[in-house]
Amino acid sequence: MNAAAELASYFDSVGITGKVATPRQDNLRHMQLFLDGNEHLEFGVRLTREWTFDEVFDLMHERVGTSADRTHLEGQDTISAEKCVAALDRFADRFGEAVRVGHRILFATGHPAGLLPIHAALAAAAERGGATVVSVTEGQPFRDGDIRQLFGVLVWHQYGGLVHTHYPEPMRLSLELLASQGALPPQLVVADHGWAGHAASEGIPTLGFADCNDPGLFVSEAQGQLEVAVPLDDNVCPGLYEPMTRYILDRAGLA
Secondary structure, three states: OOHHHHHHHHHHHHOOOEEEEEEHHHHHHHHHHHHHOOOOOOOOOOOOOOOOHHHHHHHHHHHOOOOOOOOOOOOEEEEOHHHHHHHHHHHHHHHHHHHHOOOEEEEEOOOOOOOHHHHHHHHHHHHHOOOEEOOOOOOEEEOOEEEEEEOOEEEEEEOOEEOOOOOOHHHHHHHHHHHHOOOOOOOEEEEEHHHHHHHHHOOOOEEEEEOOOOHHHHHHHHOOOOOEEEEOOOOOOHHHHHHHHHHHHHHHOOO
């Protein structure tokens, strides 16, 4: 069994892919809320055309591996391990290329309890490889909190904790702050949720992670904005992602 097949099997065994924890009814509801422009589900994605529910439904099956059965309305849904690993290959190739040429890379996460260690490991590897990890002045206010940078990764802090967020505004504020200080914009963004969606809508090359209830980033990818959307359960215990991080770094030539 090769490394990709081994990783796919591992993902299914720990719930990163396969029968994931996200309920089917949640996935269907989020598709509609995304199309309705819900502030928690639009992710800062600028639509280049009108999308129907059926088109988003089919896209999620094609790119994520959710069930194609339209009569399946509740219960468990699925993410394809093979689609996840294929996306990781594209992610790693693009990331490795950016590091080798010394690009300015900005890292950010709206899922600090799950994905922060991945972004932090990638940021450290990027810096070791000769890329510049973009630094943003901390403390920018946002919704009774502020934007901070931990281990090279932008996060939203509120009331003494790191907050799970879908909002695109933290990325918008961070990019505006960089511009106001005369800093060059990032040449690549590695992020998730609204952090990724907004950056891609601004025309910044962006790589993102997305769950099966995050249709916005897959629509962004289909529109040619987001370069890669990796489908996976984005909130399992962070230690379970360690084999994935190693796989990315190995393929990118940064281990």
